[in-house]
Amino acid sequence: MVTKRVSKATSVVSVSIQDRLAVLEKIWHWHVTRPGKLLLIRPRIPGDGYTEIGSNNWAADVKQKAIDEGWTVIDLNANNATRENIEASITDDRPDLIIHYDHGSTFTMWGQESNALEAGLDELNIGLATGRIVSTVSCYTAAGLGPAAIGDGVVAYLGYTEPHAFWTGFENDFGPAANAANYALLECKTVQESFDIGWAAYDALYVDLLGRGGFAATHVAPTALHDRDCFAMLGSSTAVACPRSLTVHCYAIPDNVVPCRYGIPRMTVCKGLPIFRCNAGLPDSVISICAAMPDLNMCAAGPPLRIREIIEDYPRDLMLVDIDKIPQDMRKAFTQMMERMGSEK
Amino acid sequence: MAADDKFSERESQDKELLRQLEIQTLEKTIQDTPLEEREKYKLIVGNRSFTLEQILAEAKEGTEYGDMFLKMQSRSRMERMRRK
Numbered sequence: 001m002v003t004k005r006v007s008k009a010t011s012v013v014s015v016s017i018q019d020r021l022a023v024l025e026k027i028w029h030w031h032v033t034r035p036g037k038l039l040l041i042r043p044r045i046p047g048d049g050y051t052e053i054g055s056n057n058w059a060a061d062v063k064q065k066a067i068d069e070g071w072t073v074i075d076l077n078a079n080n081a082t083r084e085n086i087e088a089s090i091t092d093d094r095p096d097l098i099i100h101y102d103h104g105s106t107f108t109m110w111g112q113e114s115n116a117l118e119a120g121l122d123e124l125n126i127g128l129a130t131g132r133i134v135s136t137v138s139c140y141t142a143a144g145l146g147p148a149a150i151g152d153g154v155v156a157y158l159g160y161t162e163p164h165a166f167w168t169g170f171e172n173d174f175g176p177a178a179n180a181a182n183y184a185l186l187e188c189k190t191v192q193e194s195f196d197i198g199w200a201a202y203d204a205l206y207v208d209l210l211g212r213g214g215f216a217a218t219h220v221a222p223t224a225l226h227d228r229d230c231f232a233m234l235g236s237s238t239a240v241a242c243p244r245s246l247t248v249h250c251y252a253i254p255d256n257v258v259p260c261r262y263g264i265p266r267m268t269v270c271k272g273l274p275i276f277r278c279n280a281g282l283p284d285s286v287i288s289i290c291a292a293m294p295d296l297n298m299c300a301a302g303p304p305l306r307i308r309e310i311i312e313d314y315p316r317d318l319m320l321v322d323i324d325k326i327p328q329d330m331r332k333a334f335t336q337m338m339e340r341m342g343s344e345k
Numbered sequence: 346m347a348a349d350d351k352f353s354e355r356e357s358q359d360k361e362l363l364r365q366l367e368i369q370t371l372e373k374t375i376q377d378t379p380l381e382e383r384e385k386y387k388l389i390v391g392n393r394s395f396t397l398e399q400i401l402a403e404a405k406e407g408t409e410y411g412d413m414f415l416k417m418q419s420r421s422r423m424e425r426m427r428r429k
Contacts, residue, residue, distance in 0.1 A: 049389045103392060139391055163413065165390035210425065215382045218374050219397065222421035223388065226413075229420070 035070040036096030036243040038186070039089050041120060043102040043112035044078040051102060054166055055137060058175040059101035062182050069186045071097075081111040086120045090128045097133050097241040099182050104138025104159070107145045121145070127152035133241045135185060135194075137178045139163040142232040149234075156191040156235035158182075158198070164227055167220045173209070177201040177224065181231075185241045192237035202228030367415040368404050370422075375401060388414070 042059035044051045056077070066073050074089050076082075081102070089095065103110040103117060111120025121129070126145060130153030136142075142159035149157050158181055166174035181198025189197070202224055209221035375383065375397045387394045390410065395403065403411030 048392060049387070049394045050392065054389060163390045165388060168387045168389060168394070169385060206421075206424075215378055215386060218378070219386070219388075222414075222417035225421050225424055226417045 035066075035072075035186070035188070036241070037072045037074065037093060038066045039074045039076070039086075039093065039095035039098045040066070041076045041081050041086060041098070041100040041102065041109070041111060042078075043081045043110065043117070043120075045112060045117060046115050049168070053168055054171050054174065055101040055178075057171070058137065058178055059099070061175065062099060062101070062179055062186070065179070065183050066186050071186060076111075079112055079114060081120060082113040083111050083118055083120050083125075086111055087125055087128060095132065096243050097185060098129055098135070099185075100134070100136040100138060102136075102138055104136060104141040104145075104164075106140045106143055107148065109136055109138060109141055109145065123148045126154065129154050131155060133157075133185065133191060133235075133239055135159070135182055137164060137182075142230075142234060146232065146234045154235060155239045156233070156237070158185075158191070158195060158231075158233055160227070160230045161232050162226070162230035164230070165223050166227075167223060170209075170216070170220050173205055174224070174227070177205045177227070188240055188242035190237065191233060191235070191239045195231070195233040195237075198231055199228055202231065363419070364407075364412075364415060367419055368401070371397075371401055371404060371415070371418060 040059060040063055042051075042056050044056040046052070059077075063073055063075055074093050074095060076085055076089065090098070100109045100121070102112070102120070107123045108119050109121040110117045112118060121134075123145060126134075126149045129149065132154060133156045134149060134154050135158040137160070139160060140162065142157065143161040146157040146159050164178075166178075177198070180201035181194045184194035184197040185191070206221050206224040206228060209216045209224055211217070378397065383397045387396055388400060390413075393410065395410065395414075400411065400414050404415050405411070
């Protein structure tokens with residue numbers, strides 16, 4: 001890649017690491033998140049239309065989406081969705097995101113044991129989900145359990161305030177609409193963005209069903225509108241399900257984790273230098289680096305290099321930055337940092 | 346009759362009037378829907394499933410699900426008007 005712009009100073013400069021860290025920490029919140037761990041709760045009760053025709057299959061699509069996005073999935077399917085397993089999974093596996101597909105009551109997300117419904121998460125144990133985002137496709141829970149969850153420290157809650165419904169013969173239309181918000185959460189979008197995407201998906205379904213005319217327009221479309229209107233978001237609108245732990249990103253491919261301890265906005269560093277390499281073995285990739293970090297756990301070309309050494313030994317390379325590659329909202333801060341680095345002696 | 350009583354009585358009448366209108370609308374749309382479709386498609390909500398005839402029966406009875414479906418129908422009608 002051709003570097004489009006070079007900062008003012010091209011000589012080696014001695015800059016306080018603390019000063020650099022101070023600047024970088026101010027723009028820390030732009031750090032890109034990575035997929036984490038998903039707990040998926042999806043009963044399937046024999047003879048029950050909602051779970052057998054709809055929700056369990058929709059959840060299977062969510063599971064695949066999560067895998068495709070790089071999430072680790074704990075799948076409590078059918079009779080594995082016992083209250084005991086749900087509680088143990090949250091406590092022991094510590095998922096970053098909890099997604100539930102099943103029946104719901106005002107204060108209960110239902111699970112399953114021995115082919116029968118069993119209360120999975122309710123007001124007595126929802127506090128286990130403290131610090132996480134919870135998303136459920138089920139009836140009613142956003143009216144009662146949702147607010148209780150937020151009060152108990154759940155960061156954000158997506159659910160429905162009234163019964164969630166669909167029509168047989170149209171389950172493949174309702175499924176994607178029901179899944180849209182959860183897909184967005186798995187793509188590390190904010191809760192607000194995910195809710196908006198989910199709402200829009202139902203709205204689009206409504207319009208589509210109207211357009212088909214006949215039975216779809218007359219009888220099915222009202223149900224899509226109903227689902228849209230009882231879809232609710234509670235808690236933090238800016239929360240993101242993906243954990244903020246820190247990685248080196250390869251631009252051209254999904255994340256290969258070279259864990260760093262801190263995170264900063266992406267910078268183009270060490271192009272062409274055999275210091276870092278993506279796990280997929282892409283040479284000369286434009287590799288972004290968590291530059292504020294003391295240590296990297298892994299380097300392709302030998303023992304781990306301390307970020308400090310990189311900053312001190314390769315400042316010229318830090319200067320060779322492709323400004324156009326930096327996200328727009330980080331550019332100003334990054335440019336200021338580079339100018340400051342160049343002006344210090 | 347006190348003003349409050351008049352208001353409450355009229356309010357109840359108006360609500361029942363709307364409910365009956367919605368039930369009539371539902372009856373007509375069911376009449377206009379081919380039998381094979383009426384038997385083929387079911388509304389799944391909670392742990393229940395309903396054909397159109399069953400929905401109509403629930404609506405006439407004034408059950409929770411019946412009222413819910415009438416409300417869905419009414420809101421969709423309003424939404425279609427809004428989008429015109």
